[in-house]
Amino acid sequence: MPVETPHPLLSVENLSIDYGRGRSRTRVVTDVSFxxxxxxxxxxxxESGSGKSTIGKAILGLVPVAEGAVRFDGEDISRVSPRRRRELTRAIQVIYQDPYGSLNPARQVGTTLAEPLTLRRGELSRREISQRVGDALELVGLPSTAARKYPGDFSGGQRQRIAIARAVIVRPRLIVCDEAVSALDLSIQAQVLNLLQDLSAELGMSYLFISHDLAVVELLSSRIAVLYRGSIVERGDARQLLEQPQAPYTRLLQAAAPVPDPDEQRRRREEFFAAFRSRQSA
Incomplete structure (x- = not known):
């Protein structure tokens, strides 16, 4: 059964996902609920290959659901029509890992940001769209004049801010962040995480924050679910889970994370390899 939270915006219920067909079919996500x-x-x-990005894609309607359901605001969206899925993009957006790969290098930033607004025919004038584009850029810490530039004119961190601006410009209720900071330097990671936190507080948005890095997840998340081989092995309050992890795999992930103290890092590496050998022999 899914974990109970007050008035859930998103409910993933006993979700299972397969890749392939017939004899080549493989179950990559099994009975996941949150x-x-x-x-x-x-x-x-x-870790990589655990199925976390696949779950994100199922929420976005990019992979079919074999069993279970994805409910958004009470509506089962796991098997909706293409038209309804397009309508849902106003409420559910995504930020991918590679900001350059998710932006068209041949289009001005303003054109890219305006696209979801221009699709809403008759709702906004050109002047209103231009204003919304400028507001979105300023919201993520970039000048409105950035709209006239191309993605190649910006650094990696700035491009990720543009990707965030594209996601928030339609004022979604939920954003799937799929390794949204893993390609960035540590200092830029902190800036983007702070930005996401501020936007959540200001705009009231919810995030599904997908990552392989427990330390990064801890900074942004109120709760954490740990995925191993397509199944959730542990979940709970972020601080409690990280201070007192119960599942061996969670402890393994925590031991593998780097820390600035060399002695502590050495101790954690020894614990990591001991746990890894134990897992291999199990």
Whole structure:
């Protein structure tokens, strides 16, 4: 059964996802359940190949659901029509890992940001769209004049801010952040995480924050779910889970995370390799 939270905005219920067909079909996500409340950030953490990005894609309607359901504001959106899925993009947006790969290098930033607004025919004038583009850029710490430039004119951190501006310009209620800071330098990571936190407080948005890094997830999330081989092995309050992890895999992830103290890092590396050998022999 899914974890209960007050008035969930998103409910993932006993979700299972397959890749392939027939004899080549492989189950990559098995019986996953979680809720995200209005204004809440849930961290979904696991190693590469654990299925966390696949869950994000299922929420966005990019991969089919084999079993279970994805409910948004009470509506089952796991098998909706293409038209309804397009309508849902106003409420559900995504920020990907590679900001340059998710932006068209041949289009001005303003044109890219304006696209979801121009699709809403008759709702906004050109002047209103231009104003919204400038407001979105300023909201993420860039000047409105950035609209006239191209993605290649910006640094990696600035491009990720543009990707965030594109996601928030339609004022969504939920954003799927799929490794949204993992390609950035540590100092830029902190800036982007602070920005996401500020935007959540200011605009009331919810996040599903997908990452392989427990330390990054801790900074933004109120609750954390730990994914291993397509199944959730532990979940709970972020601070409590990280201070007293119960699942061996969670402890393994925590031991693998780097820390600035060399002695502590050495101790954690020894614990990590001991746990890794134990897992291999199990």
């Amino acid at each position: 809720d995200i409340a209005e204004g809440e950030t849930l961290g979904l953490v696991g």
